[in-house]
Amino acid sequence: MRRLFPTALPVLMLLVACTAPSPQPTPATPPQGSEASPSSSPSATATLDPGGQASSGTLNGVTGGDETPGEDDPGRFAFLCSSLDASPEVQLSSLAEVWAASNYTRMASCQVTYAGSEPFEPTPRESEAISSASTQGESSGNGLDTLLDVLRLCARISEEVGPGGFDGASRGTLLASAAYCPKGPQGKIIAAWARGERFGDGTHAVGDGVVAGAVQLVKPSGNADECAWTVTGPDGSVVARGGLAEAGKQVVLEEGQNFTSDKCGIWGKMY
Structure with a gap:
């Protein structure tokens, strides 16, 4: 036993070293200006x-x-x-x-x-x-x-x-x-x-209140069967007029015109 002890000690130390946990890497610090940086979201x-x-x-x-x-x-x-x-x-x-x-x-x-x-x-x-x-x-x-x-x-x-x-x-x-x-x-x-892409009954100046382009009736009123609308030019001349049937299709408005809608409901721009 006295002769075996000096030989067993180094073997035991070697086994302990092999089973010891390896050191873990240190988490990387985000670089300046990355998403983790609080200064990366400027106010606007x-x-x-x-x-x-x-x-x-x-x-x-x-x-x-x-x-x-x-x-x-x-x-x-x-x-x-x-x-x-x-x-x-x-x-x-x-x-x-x-x-x-x-x-x-x-x-x-x-x-x-x-x-x-x-x-x-x-x-x-x-x-x-x-x-x-x-x-x-x-x-x-x-x-x-x-x-x-x-x-x-x-x-x-x-x-x-x-x-x-x-x-x-x-x-x-x-x-x-x-x-x-x-x-x-x-x-x-x-x-x-x-x-101005959505508007109701009344008289509207096209280009100043409502947008120019094609519009249609998107939400009829409760008495839309009595709907009447008119498009007039800058000089007051009638350019177009109609009722509920035409309102559900397309009405073209040009800047400078006036659009009058009565008992129709809500109009919206066509896309």
Whole structure:
């Protein structure tokens, strides 16, 4: 045994070395400017392109329509939404809650009030909406009333040409709403009204209120069987006229003309 011990010790040490875990590589540090770098997402401002469509840019560093802390935080605004049926009114606390409501498509509209801390201080994104909605580039006072109207349009409008609908909203408010909530359930409809590619009954100046091109009746009114429309030239001469049958096909409008629609409903640009 004394002669075997010196020989066994080196063998035992060799076995221990072979079974020891190998060192693990250290995780690589992302290079400066990679996706993991917090400085790789510069802030920008979302706008409407020349056609009025919300751009793919971001609004104050956040994609237009996304929820951002301090801007659509539950409790900052209160949304009291009425229903198209006999259901009771529903109190919600953010646009996200309104859009996610199970009865959203059965909502008539929502009244919006400010419920945050006083005095009201608009966030950068809210300030952008307030400024966009004003024809003078700024709103009177702190702009809260203007912002509440933008939020109301973004929440839910069941009757586009009814009281408080898109038809009666100013172009500035429509443009601001289209930029503020392009991803909302009615975002595309709001943008179409803002661009003048969707409009209701009345007299419209083509090129200033409604776009030139081919349009058709996309949502007939309840008495559309009495629909009558007329296209007149700059001198007042009648260029074209018709009723419901022709309205459902195609009506061509040229810039400088006037288009008058009575008891027809909602018109939309043909693509």
